[in-house]
Amino acid sequence: MTQKNVLVTGGAGFIGSHLVDRLLADNHKVTVIDNFSTGRPDNLKHCKDKIQLVEADIVNFDSIASHFEGIDIVFHMAALADIVPSIVNPRNYYASNVMGTMNVVEAARLAKVKKVMYTASSSCYGIPPEGHYPTEETTPTDPEYPYALTKYLGEQTALHWSKVYNLPVVSLRLFNVYGPRSRTSGTYGAVFGVFLAQKLKGKPFTVVGTGEQSRDFTYVTDIAEAFVQAAYAGVENEVFNVGTGKPQSVNRLIELLGGEKTYIPKRPGEPDCTWADVSKIKSKLGWQSQISFENGVEKILEHIDYWREAPVWTPETIHDATKDWFECLAKN
Numbered sequence: 001m002t003q004k005n006v007l008v009t010g011g012a013g014f015i016g017s018h019l020v021d022r023l024l025a026d027n028h029k030v031t032v033i034d035n036f037s038t039g040r041p042d043n044l045k046h047c048k049d050k051i052q053l054v055e056a057d058i059v060n061f062d063s064i065a066s067h068f069e070g071i072d073i074v075f076h077m078a079a080l081a082d083i084v085p086s087i088v089n090p091r092n093y094y095a096s097n098v099m100g101t102m103n104v105v106e107a108a109r110l111a112k113v114k115k116v117m118y119t120a121s122s123s124c125y126g127i128p129p130e131g132h133y134p135t136e137e138t139t140p141t142d143p144e145y146p147y148a149l150t151k152y153l154g155e156q157t158a159l160h161w162s163k164v165y166n167l168p169v170v171s172l173r174l175f176n177v178y179g180p181r182s183r184t185s186g187t188y189g190a191v192f193g194v195f196l197a198q199k200l201k202g203k204p205f206t207v208v209g210t211g212e213q214s215r216d217f218t219y220v221t222d223i224a225e226a227f228v229q230a231a232y233a234g235v236e237n238e239v240f241n242v243g244t245g246k247p248q249s250v251n252r253l254i255e256l257l258g259g260e261k262t263y264i265p266k267r268p269g270e271p272d273c274t275w276a277d278v279s280k281i282k283s284k285l286g287w288q289s290q291i292s293f294e295n296g297v298e299k300i301l302e303h304i305d306y307w308r309e310a311p312v313w314t315p316e317t318i319h320d321a322t323k324d325w326f327e328c329l330a331k332n
Contacts, residue, residue: 001026001027001028001232003027003028003029004028004029004072004073005028005029005031005070005071005072005073006023006028006029006030006031006071006072006073006074006075007030007031007032007033007067007068007071007073007074007075008020008023008030008031008032008033008074008075008077009032009033009034009058009064009074009075009076009077009078009104010033010034010038010039010076010077010078010079010119011030011032011033011034011039011044011051011053011075011077012032012034012036012039012040012041012043012044012053013034013038013039013040013043013077013078013183014043014177014179014181014182014183014220015077015119015174015177015220015223015224016032016034016039016043016075016077016078017039017043017044017181018179018181018220018221018223018224019075019077019223019224019227019228020032020044020047020051021047021224022221022224022225022227022228023075023228024047024050024051026228029052030050030051030052031051031052031053031054031067031071032044032051032052032053032054033054033056033058033064033067033078034053034054034055034056034078035055035056035057035058035078036055037057037080038080038081038183040181041053043181054067057100058078058096058100058101058103058104059095059096059099059100059103060103061103061106061107064103064104064107065103065107065110065111068107068108068110068111068113069111070111071108071111071113072113072114072115073113073114073115073116073117073231074104074108074113074115074116074117075117075119075227075231076101076104076105076116076117076118076119076158077119078096078100078104079096079097079100079101079119079151079154080092080093080096080097080147080150081147081183082147083145083147083269083325084321084322084324084325086145086146086147086150087145087146087324087325087328087329088324090146090150093146093147093150094146094150094153096150097147097150097151097153097154098150098153098154098157100154101118101154101157101158102157104116104158105157105158105161105167105169106161108161108167109161109165109167113167114168115168115169115170115231115236116158116161116162116167116168116169116170117169117170117171117172117227117230117231118154118155118158118159118169118170118171118172119171119172119174119227120151120152120154120155120171120172120173120174120239121147121148121151121152121173121174122135122173122174122175122176122216122241122243122274122276123143123144123145123147123148123151124141124142124143124148124151124152124155124173125139125140125141125142125271126141126142126143126144126148126269126271127142127144127269127270127271128142128271133273133275134245134275134276134277134278135241135274135275135276135277136241136277136279136280137173137239137240137241137277137280144269144270144329145269145325145328145329155171155173155239158171159171159237159239162236162237163237168236168237169236169237170230170231170235170236170237170238170239170240171238171239171240172223172226172227172230172239172240172241172242173239173240173241173242173276174218174223174242174243175215175216175217175218175241175242175243175244175274175276176215176216176217176218176243176274177218177219177220177223178190178192178217178218178219178220178296178300179219179220179221179296179299179300180220180299180300180303180306181220181306182220191215191250191253192253192300193307193310194206194313195253195254195257196257196300196304196307196310197307197308197310197311197312197313198259198312198313199257199258199259199304200304200305200307200308200312201312203312203314204259204260204261204262205254205257205259205260205261205262206261206262206263206264206313206314206315206318207250207251207254207261207262207263207264208250208263208264208265208266208267208270209263209265209266210251210263211249211250211251211254211261211263212249212250212251212272213249213250213270213271213272213273214247214248214249214250214272214273214274214275215247215248215250215273215274216243216244216245216246216247216248216274216275216276217244217247217248217253217293217296218242218243218244218276218289219289219291219295219296219299221290221291222242222244222289222290222291223242225287225290226240226242226281226285226287229285229286229287230281230285230287233284233285235284235285238284240280240281240284240285241276241277241278241280241281242276242278242281242287243274243275243276243278243289244276244278244289244293245275245276245277245278245288245289246293247273247274247275248293252293253297256293256294256297256298257297257301262315264315264318264319267322267325267326267329268325268326268329268330269325269329
């Protein structure tokens with residue numbers, strides 16, 4: 001692969017930092033823009049001498065625009081995540097995930113960037129209707145909470161710039177990404193971070209509902225590879241699901257982690273299953289996941305010390321943290 005100038009927004013974050021590693025492996029010149037609201041400088045300390053690191057916020061157009069000059073490919077990973085804070089303070093999510101995305105694609109347009117890769121979320125599907133498992137890209141979208149909505153609006157903004165301004169854009173809808181460097185702070189959320197912190201402290205795993213719900217857990221290096229392959233391919237104005245196509249239950253995860261469990265109420269607005277139909281990305285890009293669930297869990301346990309300082313959630317603290325979730329999303 002010919003060396004390119006690439007820019008990764010949110011490159012100090014979980015997925016972004018793994019993508020930076022993958023891009024450096026192909027000898028690209030990498031610029032990272034991150035405001036460190038969720039990303040961590042430590043995620044890039046092993047490669048800090050090989051990249052240009054810019055501390056800036058995508059919400060501020062003037063602080064980021066000049067860094068797009070001379071860039072060939074933009075990987076837009078920067079976003080606010082988590083369900084609960086998006087319900088409590090949706091303005092922040094609109095600012096970052098919608099207006100921030102508009103700033104990124106507009107800066108890319110003005111700089112004549114050759115391609116923009118957008119990081120979308122499978123949460124845009126909400127609870128897919130019967131007959132849509134596995135869930136294909138043509139499934140009707142139905143976001144259940146502001147985080148999901150703003151990520152979807154960001155995707156539509158990027159694709160609109162592709163339509164109107166002929167800016168080449170590809171959007172990848174990610175399913176349940178896990179692996180080393182996933183966030184250790186923030187409001188109660190992703191199952192791996194919660195469970196690993198509980199395991200380190202010898203606390204029971206807090207299982208939502210029965211634990212039979214399944215998720216299309218996809219290992220982070222497979223995700224990084226999908227971004228690279230899609231960026232190199234001659235496709236644009238396209239949306240691809242990225243997952244394994246092999247959902248795993250929460251109970252299976254607990255079997256692999258090993259430990260006691262306790263049960264907490266099922267949460268409104270969450271599907272019983274996430275299951276990516278990956279036939280499109282396989283046929284058009286030749287991509288498929290390489291890391292099995294068992295191998296991925298083994299790999300993440302090798303890095304479990306990363307979660308040693310993470311908050312340890314209990315049924316009581318989870319109840320308090322998710323009050324707004326239940327109040328706003330519970331259906332009559």
